Amino acid sequence: MSEKSGFLKSQLWSIILIVLVLIMGVEILFLVQENKKLREALSHSRGPVKILSPEEEVPSLAGVNLKGEEFKLTYPSSKKTVLFWFSPVCPSCEENLEFWKEIYQNHSSENLRFVGVTSFGKDKTEEFVKKFQLTFPVIIVSDLSLLDKYKVEVVPQTMLIDTSGTVQKVWPGPLSENYKKEIESMIS
DSSP: OHHHHHHHHHHHHHHHHHHHHHHHHHHHHHHHHHHHHHHHHHHTOOOSOOOOOTTOBOOOEEEEETTSOEEEEOSSOSSEEEEEEOOTTOHHHHHTHHHHHHHHHHHOSSSEEEEEEEOSOHHHHHHHHHHTTOOSOEEEOOOTHHHHHTTOOSSSEEEEEOTTSBEEEEEESSOOHHHHHHHHHHHO
16 A cells, blocks of 8 residues: 555656646746747837937926925026936936036036936935935926926936027936046036
């Protein structure tokens, strides 16, 4: 009887093993199909990021600062403007914060105003500002149509705007060392 019992146990384990292999095979097929769908979706990307072109005029920009006060940028202005569009949940936005803090400290004067702009809520934005000890002005825009008007499709995005409200240059995404040098020379 024990020989028969051992044979049955062996058969049962074989059946369990076959069922597990079948389940894993089905799971692998499912993952292969999902991978194929993701690759197809990525191959149909939106194309190049659209940004404002030099010589385009920008509209006034209104938002609220972290104290809850209305903040408005209008043109013409007596100063050039650097807008740093960011999100407090964007790791790429964090990469250049030391550079922006330095730019603000060294170049913000009678000739240049520097403003961080986000469309995120006040709590997350305040947390971000405190975490990275930002001293430059930050505004929260609630009019999301401004993102379309300023063609902010990616963050971070940096814009240099002259005193008349005309775009001089836009740098989408994290800043390379070449971009940093270009920004330094354009604002100096």
